[in-house]
Amino acid sequence: MNVPRHWREQIRRYRLVGSKCTDCGRLSFPNRAVCPKCNSRNNENYQYAGRGKIISFTNINSPPKEHKYNLPYAVALIELMEGPVITAQITDARAEELEIGMEVEMVTRKIMEYNDDGIICYGYKFRPIVEYAHP
Amino acid sequence: MKPNKSVGIIGYGAYVPKYRIQNTEIARVWGNDPNLVPIREKSVPGADEDSVTIAIEIARNAIIRAGINPSDLRAVWVGSESKPYAVKPTSTIVAEAIAATPFVNAADWEFACKAGSETIQACIAFVGSGMAKYALGIGVDTAQGAPSDALEYTAAAGGAGYIIGSAKESLAIIEASISYVTDTPDFWRRQHEHYPKHGNRFTGEPSYFKHVLSSSKALMEELGTKPEDYNYAIFHQPNRKFPLEVAKILGFPKEKILDGLVSPYIGNTYAGSALLGLAAVLDKAKEGDKIFCTSYGSGAGSDSFSLEVTDKLAERKGKAPSVKSYIERREEIDYAKYARYRKKIRA
Numbered sequence: 176m177n178v179p180r181h182w183r184e185q186i187r188r189y190r191l192v193g194s195k196c197t198d199c200g201r202l203s204f205p206n207r208a209v210c211p212k213c214n215s216r217n218n219e220n221y222q223y224a225g226r227g228k229i230i231s232f233t234n235i236n237s238p239p240k241e242h243k244y245n246l247p248y249a250v251a252l253i254e255l256m257e258g259p260v261i262t263a264q265i266t267d268a269r270a271e272e273l274e275i276g277m278e279v280e281m282v283t284r285k286i287m288e289y290n291d292d293g294i295i296c297y298g299y300k301f302r303p304i305v306e307y308a309h310p
Numbered sequence: 311m312k313p314n315k316s317v318g319i320i321g322y323g324a325y326v327p328k329y330r331i332q333n334t335e336i337a338r339v340w341g342n343d344p345n346l347v348p349i350r351e352k353s354v355p356g357a358d359e360d361s362v363t364i365a366i367e368i369a370r371n372a373i374i375r376a377g378i379n380p381s382d383l384r385a386v387w388v389g390s391e392s393k394p395y396a397v398k399p400t401s402t403i404v405a406e407a408i409a410a411t412p413f414v415n416a417a418d419w420e421f422a423c424k425a426g427s428e429t430i431q432a433c434i435a436f437v438g439s440g441m442a443k444y445a446l447g448i449g450v451d452t453a454q455g456a457p458s459d460a461l462e463y464t465a466a467a468g469g470a471g472y473i474i475g476s477a478k479e480s481l482a483i484i485e486a487s488i489s490y491v492t493d494t495p496d497f498w499r500r501q502h503e504h505y506p507k508h509g510n511r512f513t514g515e516p517s518y519f520k521h522v523l524s525s526s527k528a529l530m531e532e533l534g535t536k537p538e539d540y541n542y543a544i545f546h547q548p549n550r551k552f553p554l555e556v557a558k559i560l561g562f563p564k565e566k567i568l569d570g571l572v573s574p575y576i577g578n579t580y581a582g583s584a585l586l587g588l589a590a591v592l593d594k595a596k597e598g599d600k601i602f603c604t605s606y607g608s609g610a611g612s613d614s615f616s617l618e619v620t621d622k623l624a625e626r627k628g629k630a631p632s633v634k635s636y637i638e639r640r641e642e643i644d645y646a647k648y649a650r651y652r653k654k655i656r657a
């Protein structure tokens with residue numbers, strides 16, 4: 176368990192915060208110190224809206240020990256509304272319920288916990304958008 | 311009780327996990343009579359959900375409806391009896407996730423099923439005194455009953471939260487509130503114990519009914535209002551029966567109760583219970599409607615609130631999922647999967 180590392184990455188993981196190059200406008204996730212497009216070092220935090228589309232996905236059968244509690248789950252490549260493509264776990268839906276092109280939304284969930292006495296790590300996952308039904 | 315400055319709800323949010331276990335399935339496992347179960351089904355949190363993740367969903371829905379910048383919140387208060395950590399606040403994790411940190415008061419509140427409505431009382435005072443522009447209070451639980459205990463049929467997961475602000479920004483003005491508390495040993499859980507205990511003969515008359523009735527009557531008396539003045543009423547929902555009975559005693563007809571009665575479909579969400587009922591009513595209510603709401607927490611006490619809906623509710627309610635949409639998003643699981651999700655069995 177690496178508590179300092181989890182703490183440093185908290186905001187990125189809880190809120191889906193990446194970076195934006197203030198020179199060329201390139202968006203990144205995770206955040207970059209150097210812009211991959213123009214090599215600028217002027218990058219600021221950027222808050223993503225948390226919406227995107229599934230480009231590809233796979234069902235996970237043999238996860239690391241810390242993720243076994245959550246089986247079965249899918250991992251997907253998601254194209255965020257703002258452009259960047261990220262890899263994330265899917266929650267509240269199994270692989271057989273997913274489709275390429277499906278719209279998903281970011282939620283903050285438990286990623287893993289270290290035994291009964293360790294820290295609990297929370298972070299982003301994606302799920303099919305909750306339909307609004309208004310009474 | 312009324313603050314110096316008039317306040318109200320400027321945004322609200324609800325959340326219920328999607329998994330459900332039927333009461334008949336619990337009865338099947340323990341050999342109980344499936345005809346005598348208290349409710350239809352209850353919500354079960356997924357393996358990656360806890361009070362923190364549920365509170366974050368609630369908070370995000372409330373912020374969307376309020377349309378405020380989260381850094382303007384001066385308090386993020388979470389009431390719960392199912393904290394993931396025994397020591398380490400739930401509220402700081404929630405505040406960080408919604409970007410309300412660092413100039414914010416964060417604390418966890420404890421009072422069995424009354425912990426959520428307590429945070430609302432405090433938010434009213436915090437905003438009403440002028441110390442805070444906005445304050446967020448949440449009631450949330452992932453409640454557990456011991457296997458085969460009567461509470462296992464109803465102990466559920468979910469909650470709701472409210473952002474309190476000035477009356478002129480409110481979608482519902484809080485006219486007044488009251489608290490009624492005594493030391494009553496009807497339900498408790500000692501440190502390091504997984505499941506609560508309850509004093510059977512204490513659970514109905516001297517606890518739930520006494521406190522809900524006393525608190526409700528006192529607030530209506532103070533305001534000079536009667537059940538006929540209200541369009542909706544919500545009472546804490548440990549099952550289906552109690553809130554309907556208490557409403558009848560007070561003189562609220564059934565049709566004023568049903569829109570806020572969510573326990574038959576999701577169970578008792580403890581600190582979330584009355585607050586989720588209120589959210590379901592706000593999903594339906596319109597300008598000018600008057601709402602009465604009383605919580606109950608073992609130990610024991612009640613908070614009562616009298617509210618009046620403004621013209622701002624209509625434009626804000628559709629900005630986040632309704633309670634009904636969460637109730638309808640459901641996947642049934644069997645007792646074995648429920649036992650795994652609730653860590654009653656472990657790999």
Ligand SMILES: [Zn+2]
Pocket residue numbers: 196197198199200201210211212213214215
């Ligand atoms: Zn650049």
